[in-house]
Amino acid sequence: MKREESIDYNIKACWHAIARMYNTQAAQYGGTISIGYILLNIDNEHGTPATKIAPLLGLEARSITRTLKSMEEDGFIYKVQDAKDRRCFRIFLTDRGREVREISRIIVKNFNHHVREAVPDDKLQVFFEVINKVQSVVEKQLQQVQDGRQLIELEPLVEKNKG
Structure with a gap:
């Protein structure tokens, strides 16, 4: 089978092209595709438990630990210990996080708009x-x-x- 005929190759190649496009745009605002997706999945008002973010993205919790740490250091998010369960932390957006979240939302909507214009x-x-x-x-x-x-x-x- 030629790679162009392989289902997984085509999905991966397309995803990599999308990721490059998103990362190029996100870099202008100090972000990445990973940061954008995480910001889009944090509840704007109530925050989101740290353990719930990865499953929302279809990932394992340990796979975003380092990204959350760097996002906190870069001023996108902050953590608050859960009042009911002291073992858990809720992740909240900073003002900068809200700003980059909105930019991410616009970029995603714009891409989807262009795809919907091009594909019936x-x-x-x-x-x-x-x-x-x-x-x-x-x-x-x-x-x-x-x-x-x-x-x-x-x-x-x-x-x-x-x-």
């Missing part, structure tokens, strides 16, 4: 159906691996490709 609604509907189906296949295969089930028998394939 019926094709976007099919795209969302397909991408959701791909996501469910990924989740099913991930669950099988986590359950200890091998997805394919690799040994015969490895032997076949040695020669």
